[in-house]
Amino acid sequence: MRLPEARDEALRQPVHDARTAAILGIALGVCFLTCFLTGLYSHVQQHPVDWLPIPPRPASLYRVTQGVHVATGFAAVPLLVAKLWSVYPRLFRWPPVSGVAHAAERLMLVPLTFGAVFMLFSGVANVSRWYPWGFYFPAAHYWVAWITIGGLVAHLGAKAAVARAALARPGHPVAAAAPGTLGRRGFLGAVAVAAGVVTVTTAGQTVTPLRPLTLFAQRRPDLGPQGVPVNRSAVQAGVVEAASDAGFRLRVTGAVARPVELTTGELDGLARRVAELSIACVEGWSASARWRGVPIADLLTTAGVDPDDDVTVRVESLQAGGRYRASELNHLQVRDPDTMLAVAVNGERLDLDHGYPCRLIGPNRAGVLQTKWVRELVVIRT
Numbered sequence: 237m238r239l240p241e242a243r244d245e246a247l248r249q250p251v252h253d254a255r256t257a258a259i260l261g262i263a264l265g266v267c268f269l270t271c272f273l274t275g276l277y278s279h280v281q282q283h284p285v286d287w288l289p290i291p292p293r294p295a296s297l298y299r300v301t302q303g304v305h306v307a308t309g310f311a312a313v314p315l316l317v318a319k320l321w322s323v324y325p326r327l328f329r330w331p332p333v334s335g336v337a338h339a340a341e342r343l344m345l346v347p348l349t350f351g352a353v354f355m356l357f358s359g360v361a362n363v364s365r366w367y368p369w370g371f372y373f374p375a376a377h378y379w380v381a382w383i384t385i386g387g388l389v390a391h392l393g394a395k396a397a398v399a400r401a402a403l404a405r406p407g408h409p410v411a412a413a414a415p416g417t418l419g420r421r422g423f424l425g426a427v428a429v430a431a432g433v434v435t436v437t438t439a440g441q442t443v444t445p446l447r448p449l450t451l452f453a454q455r456r457p458d459l460g461p462q463g464v465p466v467n468r469s470a471v472q473a474g475v476v477e478a479a480s481d482a483g484f485r486l487r488v489t490g491a492v493a494r495p496v497e498l499t500t501g502e503l504d505g506l507a508r509r510v511a512e513l514s515i516a517c518v519e520g521w522s523a524s525a526r527w528r529g530v531p532i533a534d535l536l537t538t539a540g541v542d543p544d545d546d547v548t549v550r551v552e553s554l555q556a557g558g559r560y561r562a563s564e565l566n567h568l569q570v571r572d573p574d575t576m577l578a579v580a581v582n583g584e585r586l587d588l589d590h591g592y593p594c595r596l597i598g599p600n601r602a603g604v605l606q607t608k609w610v611r612e613l614v615v616i617r618t
Contacts, residue, residue, distance in 0.1 A: 250420035252325050258399035259424060260319040263431075265388060267312040268352070271359075272385050274305035278518060279378050281602045284564065286618075292572040295599030299516035302602070303442035306520025309359045310438045314430040316352055318423070341394045348387030351380050363519040441521035457523035461587040464515060464525050467603070470588040475554040475609045479592055486577070486594060490615035491547065493540025500593040504579050506530045511574040517603040527597050529578035532570055532613070541615055543571060548616045551596050554609040563596065563605040567618070574599050577610055 250256060281290055281298060333339040355377065362373050418426065440450030441457055450456060455465050470476045478484070486503060488496035498506070507529045516522040533543055541547060546567050555561040569575050575598035579586055586592040591608030598606070 251418060251423040252322055253420070254398060254402035256420050256423065257319070257322045258402045260315060260322055260427070261395070261399060264312060264315045264319050265392065267308045267315060268385065268388055270308045271305055271312065271355075272381055274301040274308075275377070275381055277301050278305060278602065279374070282374065282518070282604065284566065289566040289568050290600065292569045292575060292599045292601075295574070296514060296516075297600045298602055299442065299514045299522045302516055302518060303439065303520055303522060306359075306363055307435050307439050307442075309356065311431040311435045312352075313356050313360070314427055314434060316356060318427040320349075341391075344387055344390045344394065346387075347383050348391050351384030351387055354380050355384055365519070438520070455517070455519065455521035457521050460523075461589050462525075462581050462584055464523050464581060464590065465517075465521065466589045467517065467519075468608075470592075470609070473553075473555045473558070473609065476588065478554045478611075479588060479609050484593055484611075486610065487612045488535050488539040488615065489612060490550075491541075491617040492536075492615050496535065496539045500579075503530060503577065503594055504585075506534070507577075507579045509534075509573065509576055511576070511597075511599075513574060513597055513599055515597075515603050515606060516601075522603075525581050526583070527576070527578040528580040529576035529594070529597065531573050531576045532565060532598075533573065533575075535577070535613060536570065536615065539615065546618050548618055550614040550616060551607045551610055552612040552614060553607050554611045560604045560607070563607045565596075565598070569598055569601075572599060 277298070278301065280288060284290060333342055358369075358373060358377055358380075361367065362377070367373065436446060437449050440446040440448070441455050447456070447458070457465055460466055470479060484500055485497045486499075509531050510526060510528045512524055512526050514522050514524045532549060536547070536549070537543060547570060548567060549565040549570055551563050551565065553561045565575060576596075577594040578591070578597040579594050581587075581590060586595065591610070594610050595608040596606050596610055
């Protein structure tokens, strides 16, 4: 069979018609939009801007949004494969374009298709902690997301009328599926099952009732020292000696009335605040734990900083290097009583891998910003 005849024969099959493509396009568009919005929130968490301070409440907001981000990203993989399969015969149409407008429409598919493939591949690789590239993943993922969503909006504008017409004719006759192949309902059902299985077996790293079904999740959030996972150990961070030093002192410096230095024992004596807070990782997993520590606001009061002062606090780690060796607390986070330097978790003194002698823990923060092995709080007046 010649190529034009094979193409026309394929297009007559219900799995390749406009209605199937429209249904898959809507499902994929919902997933992409969800991933885009939750990804923007994650980006602002990790790269804060002065005019949009992240509030500490709701305490579990980041845990939910990042869990949804990763779950919908995984669900989009079978949807994208199915969408490409449903429209691939149109790639062989001849002539390739029928005019300037059609040429522009087809050209817009390039950033959309390649952007979508890049986003899903790099996202899955990132949560698997596999980096076969030399670029900085968050920056590349962020900017390609804008390109991809722009291509998606342009594609929706170009195809809205076609999709609307296809969806408005549920009873429109189509050729029966070829013997031994799936019809439209069977094909869409198989795609839905695949997306559902991937989602359910991923969501167990965040949704506790689904934990027994965890298969594609990158972490079991109940496995790790003191029942909480770790991404970076004290050995990997190179802080074992400094964190275990009997001469350790936590310092509160910067724009303060009186600098403060506290030993490990003094910190432990001041740590009376107890709160149930989650560690929520950018990789999608999260785990709740009961933390005991000293509120940051109390430490600032000790240093002579008025609770109503408009200050930010830079939290410095004992780590000598690394992209996330320090983090920043905005004025809203500083004032929250559950934003604290924790010294204990789940009733036990912090394990070295969890940030002994003290670590930052606070509500509604990305895990990479919950700085471990804290050595200094630098107060900055804004």
